[in-house]
Amino acid sequence: MNIKSTYTPIVIISVIIVALLGWSYVSQVNDPSIITTNGLHWHANISITVRGNNVVIPANIGISSTEMRSMHTHKTNGIIHMEFRGTVHKKDMMLKQFFKIWGKDMNSFGTNMQMTVNGKKNTQYGQYEVQDGDVIKLSYD
DSSP states (O other): HHHHHHHHHHHHHHHHHHHHHHHHHHHTTTTEEEEEOEEEEEEEEHHHHHHHHEOOTTTTTTBBOOOBBBBEEESSSOOEEEEOOEEGGGGGGGGHHHHHTTOOOGGGGSSSOEEETTTTTTGGGGGGBBBTOOOOEEEOO
């Protein structure tokens, strides 16, 4: 067996691996559903009022003795922590994800839901993609 025949399969396999890695990178960069591939650490503030009364956002939403979810709270101050590793998709950042982790339906607090984000009326509700520094206010009749 000569050296050329030994290296040919190694070269072919190396070229295939490099091509697959390049394709994977290009497909992620061009995927509009991906926010980042490097993870993120953001915070947003949420408050809920029902007929003018504040609802306490519980501490430790998304935190158990065995795991900490990417969206979670630590205290009852309404701060949502968004700590993701690796690739983050837009669907991961939707407000409905926080309520799903909490185990609550956004519509369960009352009727005639109104939402503002950073002081501006927003009707995306659960479909809203939470951003770093957002101040989200939900009010119900």
